[in-house]
Amino acid sequence: MESFRLVLSVIVSLAHLGLPVLSDAKFCAYAFKDNPYACQYPHVYKKCQHECDDRQLNCFKCSSVEDPSHCQTTTTCGPSQACSMTGFIDQSFRKRYALGCANTTQCSIFHDSRHTRNELHMPGYCCKQDKCNSNQVKPTDPLSVSKECRDATPYACQYMLDKNQNICDHHGTTREICAAMCGQCHGPLSCLNCTDLGENEICKTFESCDNGKKCIINREVDIQTLAVRYRMGCSTENVCSAMANAHDAVCCNTHSCNNQVLLLSNLTAKTTVPSTITTTPTTTTKPTTTTQPTTTTIKVTYPALNCGVDFVQVGGTCYYLNPEGRTEIWEDAKVICMALDSQLVEFETERELMEMKNYLISKHGYDRHYSYWIGGKKNPQSSSWEWDSSNSPILTTAWFGDKDSNTQGECLEYGAMYDFKWYGGRCHLQSNFICEKK
Structure with missing residues (x-):
């Protein structure tokens, strides 16, 4: 317990210093999702060597085919292995190809540009992406350094910049991993270029801009389907x-600054918190022959709170919603909230639920992709649902269906997916999350 407190105190200290609370493991997972070839960048490989070496790839495997694209058999490679494709001359003097797995040493021997095999103009390469060893998908050689000046992982770089505007000054390796973001690139501006990108997709194509132009990203929402698209x-x-x-x-x-993380950060910065929030529930008395319906208006006013960086005021409470794309399992979400001097949100009144519902609808509409971990969990001994911070029973009746039969897991979720009601989700799955300051 003491070691956990020590680790937690370090995380809290980093947060107070304005440094990104992003472990090496989290960074590596973010990088691989962002860029399948992230391991080809030396500083990413140095930071994520264990993860790079241990990724077990699914590769094409054939001992002798006329063309690499003819190979249909696959195999799972061992840790530290890459997919490989090697050309050779068989006993009948025919050009053939062998596909399979190879370790780093084999890749450097057989596919080094200085090796005599290349004097015969026999193609060959190693790559670190599933099924990449076929001419149908021509990868970048992961064992060589990319000559293009781009960020190894633009989304993770933008996330770190949002957390600390001086990240390029304080972290030497960041200038290598995020060369474009940190101004290490020269020449024409290179921007992400995708004309119809889905909400959970990542743009991987670039274009060089003419002089005087900037990078742009635009978000559009289909009025009928509420589907989000990016340009x-x-x-x-x-x-x-x-x-x-x-x-x-x-x-x-x-360079490559026009990504979803930047857009959502910008939109959040534009949002202002009103100093007062007014709700007007209406109650009507049953009319008689001598009286008309009467209406009672209830005005609720909240003072402006000093919520701090990254928190937003909704109603009378300060909340933190995870950055776009950074989902967590329930336990990790709980630790992150603690590191931010808060806790997973515990809605104790119907009013709090309604205020958060209205806020989420204003951000994402009724997009069913958005569900959030909150602070409720099922007690394994009693099978009753409790708030995690106090172990007190959950009394508010805001369940999506029957709380006993219509749940799949032991951790509480909330959001548009469940009509803004509560649902028991599987704790080991990734989800968005909401923290609150008490």
């Missing part, structure tokens, strides 16, 4: 100004 590319200053004023759009002028 990214280069734009003139005039278009940037017009779009920023009328749409969910933002422009920037650093």
Whole structure:
């Protein structure tokens, strides 16, 4: 218990210093999701060597085929192995190809550009992505350094920048991993370029902008389906100004800066918390022959709170919602809330639930992709649902269906997916989360 408190105190100290609370393991998971070839960058490999070496890939495996694309058999490689494709001349002097797994030493021997095999113009390469050893998918060699000046993982870089604006000054390796973001690139501005990107998709194509243009990202919501789509590319200053004023759009002028993390951070910064919040529930008396219906208005006013960085006031409480794309299992979400001097939210009144519902609808509409861990958990001994901070029973009746038969797990979820009611989710699955300051 003492060691846990020590670790927690370090996390809290980092948070107070403004440094990103992002462990190496979290960074590596973020990087791999962002860029399958992240391990090809030396500083990413140094930071994530264990994860890079232990990734077990699914690769094509054939001992002799006329063309790599003809191979249909696959195998699971061992830790520290990459997918490989090697050309050779068989006994009948025919050009053939062998596909399979290879360790780092074999890759460096057989596919080094200085090796005599290449003098015969026989193709070959190693790669670290599932089923990448086929001419149908031509990968970047993970054992060589990319010559393009780009961020190894733009989304993780933008997340770190949001947490600490001086990240490029204080962290030497960040200048290597996030070369574009930290201004280490020269030449034309390189922007993400995707014209129809889904909400949970990552843009991996780039374009070089003409002089005077900026990177832009625009978010659009289909009125009928509420599906969220993104557009990214280069734009003139005039278009940037017009779009920023009328749409969910933002422009920037650093390499590969136009990603969803930047947009959502910008939209959150634009949101102002009102000093008063007014609700007007209406009650009507049953009319008689001599009286007309009467209406009673209840005005609820909340003072403005000093919630601090990254927290937002909703009603009379300060809340923290996880950054876009950074989902966690329930236990990790709980620790992050503790590191931020808060706890997973525990809704104790119907009013709090309604205020949070209205806030979430204003952010994401009724998008069913958004569900959130909150602070309730099932007691394994009594099978009753309790608030985690106090072990007190959950009394508010806000369940999605029957709380005993219509649940799948032992941790409480809340959001549009469950009509903004509570549902027992599987604790080991990733989800968004909400913290609150008490």
